[in-house]
Amino acid sequence: MIFPNIAGAVVARNALTTVALTANTNGVAVYTGDFEGNLVAVVNSAAASAGDTLDVTVEESLDGSTSWAAVPADALFNPSTGAQTTFTQVTASAASHQSVGIVKERVKAYVRLVFTVGGASISIPCAASIIGAQKYV
Secondary structure: OOOOOOOOOEEEEEEEEEEEEOOOEEOOOEEHHHEEEEEEEEEEEOOOOOOOEEEEEEEEEOOOOOOOEEOOHHHEEOOOOOOEOOOOOEOOOOOEEEEEEEOHHHOOOEEEEEEEEEOOOOOEEEEEEEEEEEOOO
8 A cells, every 4th residue: 555654543534334325325524634644445345236336436625514526536546556546336246345545635624435326226235434644643
């Protein structure tokens, strides 16, 4: 993983409590000021049912409650390679464990994950966290 400036304690903030997603869902707002350096968003889900899908995106906001918008594409990276990336769509092919890095300097004060489901009778178990080095230990 690429984690420049990872001194101190590593902490995980709950971005989505384990739940079976049946509709589009906004994750919990996470304050980036609590972290030092880059963050990593981790999403774990079961495989979708045949014909169902789950897409995960990252949004940002200045105040954590209004004016949410997609983060800039260059703010997301693969923690293993450093290359620009996004989350891969979850389908019926297999369970999914994905990690996407977030460049803290490229996002606003708050970030959240957005879970968009598609299909007929959707129920996709999922959980997510945002992980980083705690700013003040």
